[in-house]
Amino acid sequence: MLRALHRWPGLLALALVTLLAVSGAALSVFPAAERIAAPQAEEAMSVADLATRIRSAHPGVEQIRRAPSGRITAYWFDGGTPGSAVIDPATGAGVASADPNPLQRWLTNLHRSLLLDDAGRIVMAAGAAAMLVLAVSGLALVARRVGGWRRWLAPLRGPLAGRVHVELARAAVLGLLLTSATALWMTASTFGFLPDEGPPPELPSAVSGRVGAPLASMPRLAATPVSNLHELSFPYPDDATDVFTLKTGDGVGYLDQGTGATLGWAEPSGWERISETVYMLHTGQGAPLLGLLLGLTALGVPAMGVTGLSIWLAGRAGRPRIRDNAAPGRAETIILVGSEGGSSWGFAATLHAALTRAGQRVHAAPMSAFDPARFSGARRYLVLAATYGDGDAPASAKGFLDRLDRLSAVPAAPVAVLGFGDRSFPAFCAYAKSVAAAAETKGWRLLLPFETVDRQSPQEFARWGRALGEALGIALELDHQPVRPATSTLTLISRRDYGHDVQAPTAILRFALPRLCLWQRLTGQGFARFEAGDLIGIVPEGSPMPRLYSLASGRRDGFVEIVVRKHVGGLCSSALTTLEPGGTVAAFIRRNPGFHAARDRTPLILIGAGTGIGPLAGFIRANASRRPIHLFFGMRHPDSDFLYREELEGWAAGGRLRHLSTAVSRGTRPRHVQDALVADQPEIVRAIREGARVMVCGGRQMAAGVAEAMTRILQPLGLSAEILKAEGRYVEDVY
Template identity: 70%
Template structure:
């Protein structure tokens, strides 16, 4: 519900909100410019002294005004003609025209009413209401994504558009709530929907009947500093019954023009002070710095609008459209999905369709939206949970475990957990197992034992579905057809072969950079943007499941490069190793935001063996800023599989690689990469103490040996790999 309330007002009002925010940001500059340009009064200057100075220059002065920026303007009649000027308070003389800034006036009319009068004001009020809804629901979604309000500024992962959208929102949301709420207040006041709440002083019962008492001699004006002045109006010439009207920050009063006595006075009411504060907060008048800050925050609206559209389009591509999705409060079955790349949503759609066809009412939503109190009619909850990286929660399940642990007790509704993963990875279905363990610890009743799906297997899913059907008393047949991502044709341009001497054929395959459309560039789709460490998926001929390979290049390198080892009986690796320059292969790109070196200048320790060198070599190649990079590389023998051996000397000369330490497992003295780490223990500890980050890529046995070695090396320093992982300073890409 919160996501829908956030999405649709934003999409429908995007153009209006863009005009509203850009015009508001432009208007925020004028109070600051006014403050800088306007001559300011000297300290201690009183209204009496200022009035004397102005009256000496302009004897026919009728009114003196002071704006919140400190600009003083005088209005007068001279020989029957009106005049006005911005006044230098030091001399009382005019120094600039009092005519309003035409650009500011134009922007103000655009911002308030789109030049459409009252109808335009109502449209802009609707835009402000939409912005308020977007800000509040956006804040709730950010808190949900980051795992709670206490983790508001937690690190993000995922596609660039989504991360930018949230990063801008986290900074700008306070200003947008303030701007939109104050805009609605001011609109309501314009249309007299709020009580006036003002108080004018009572008309004086009697005046002296005299004229000619100079303002410079009036005690009230001598006691009031110019900083408090808002407006001083002079009596009509020759009318002995008229009075001076003084408006200040404290209130309004009438002064006798015959003797200068204060006749009546009315303080500002609390309602007036609230209204003036709201006006100041919205316009920046009287608070120029705040106005500039709010204007900068308003500039985030078009940026969030653009990134929001990209996120929405990506979501439509990544998630299947689920027809007949019931609301959470009416559904008998609740399906909650934890997915990173989107494939798990497809399984949820298949299960939703099968249960709906069997007569069940079903709601599908993200695990991050877990809210047991909303499931009023639910009789079962099914959690479909993928795993991100080394056992972490995927994007749409962020915060689920925190929400579950925060519950006083588990729901009474029976639940089931189905994990999705790849059995070749060490953290196979780790997040789903964590969810099942947390549910058991909470005493959550179990609908059926936890299940797992290996490599998106339709057969595993159908088998699990039959078990679910037996429990529910339904004939449930789940026939799932995985939706393959959009494929791009890659053409091989060169290959370098290694490993024949040690019976481990391996090649560095370089493909031409595919052409991308303008639309792909705008939304960073396909191969429009990628970095070393991202993944390409290749579906082999005759295969059902794509295989993923880590990229050894980024788009700026101008090519797509991977390192492939031929596995006995390996369908995909065999087909790739058979490619010759000019041959093509179909592939898709998958972001791997969790395995990136980042922009820090802290030292980077890269550890890999075999084909795991691929992304690490890509990081070195892209290190044009000269960040300290220390690479530990394990190989069988330098004569057979010293991948990128030709490039390393040049990268060291260019400052891209600080140090290279190799470990040879089939030499005269067998040595593994974990042994190389132990041999450099002192330097490794020093680098990590200085904020160094560790990145490991390669086989799971190698990664486990590296973790054990680092645990021994870091123990005397009071550090552990687990602690580094928690800090985001130890990441793995393991297969």
């Protein structure tokens, strides 16, 4: 519901909200420019002094106005001819034209009413209402994504469009809330829905009948500073019954032109004060810096519109359409999906269709939308959860465990949890396991024992489906056909072979960048944006199941590079290690922001063995800033599988690599990469003290040995690998 409340106003009113934001941002510049250009009155100057000087320069003056910016404008008649000018308060003389800026006037009419009348004002009010809904719902969605209000500034991960969208929202949401709310207030005031004006003072029934009292002798004019002036209207010449009308921040009243006595005075009502504040907050008049800040936040709206549209389109492409999705409150079966790349949604669609054919009312939703109050008719919950990275929640499951923990009572309907993952990774189904464990700890009754599906196996999914059918007392056959991901064709341009002498055939494969369409370039889809540490999915011919490899290059390098070792019986690795230049593969990019080298000067300690050197080499290659990088690389034999040997030597000579330590596991004095760490303990301790970040890539056994060695090395500092992981200074990409 919350996502729909955010999505549809954004999509339907995108052009209108963007027009409001851009025109408002342009208008925010004028108050500041006016403040800078307008001559300002001295702080101690009174209205009496100002009026005396202006009357001396323009004897026929009829009115003086002071704008919130401090600009003073006078209007007069000279021989029957009207005149006006911006006034220099020091002399009372005109210094600039008082005519309104035509561009500002045009932008104001566009911003308020689309250059139309009341109908345009109503349309723009609808746009402001849409922006308010977007800001409020976006506020809640950001809190949900980062795991609660206390984690509002927590680091983000996921696709670039999503991260940019949320970062802009975090920076702009308060400004947009203020802007949209004040816009609606001003519209309501314009149409008379708010009592924004108090009653004026009663017109004086008796005046002195005299004229010509010096302005300096009028007590209220002499006591009122120019900074508090709004407007001073002079009496009509030769009319002894007319009076001065004075409007200030303290109220409005009348002054006798013969004696200077105050004949009536009315202080502003509470509504008037609120309306003036609202006007100031919305326009920046009187607070130019605030106006510029709000204008700057408004400029985030077009960018959020583009990234939001990109997220929506990517979501539609990555998530299959689920037909006959029952309303949340009417569904008997609730399927909650935790997915990062979209594959789990495919399994959810298959399960949804099978249960629907069996006569069930089924509703599928992301795990992040978990709210038992919405699912009042639920008789069972089925959780299909993938795992992101090292046991983290996937994108559509953010906040699920926090919501479960906050429940005062778990749902009466039982739950079944099914995990999706790849057994070749150490954190196989770790997030799904944590969900099942949390449910059991909370006392949530289990419909089925926890199960897993390895590498999107249709057979394992079907087996789980039969067990579910037995628990429900229905025949349930889940015939899932994995959807082949959208891919691009990569052409191999070069290869370098290693490892044959140690019975570990390995190749560094370099592919040409595929051609991109304009939409891909604009939205960053496909191979338009990637960097070392991201993952490339290779789909072998005759199989819909991709194999993921860490990238050893970034988009700026101008090529796609990976390091592949041949595995016995490995369909994909066998095809890649025999691929010749000119051959092609089908591939796609999967972002892996948790294993990126940040663009700063923080030292890096890179640790890898075998093909794990791939992304580490990419980090060094991209180190144009010459940040301190220490590489520890393990191999079997330097004459056989010293990957990137020539490049590493060149990078060291060019300053991109500060320190290289190798470990050779075969030979007369074998040692592993963790042994190299222990041998260089002083260097590691020094780098950690300087704030170094540790990045490990390679096999799980190697990673475990490295973590143990690092903990021993860091013990004198009161640190460990686990502590550094918790601080975000120790990351792994292991398999």
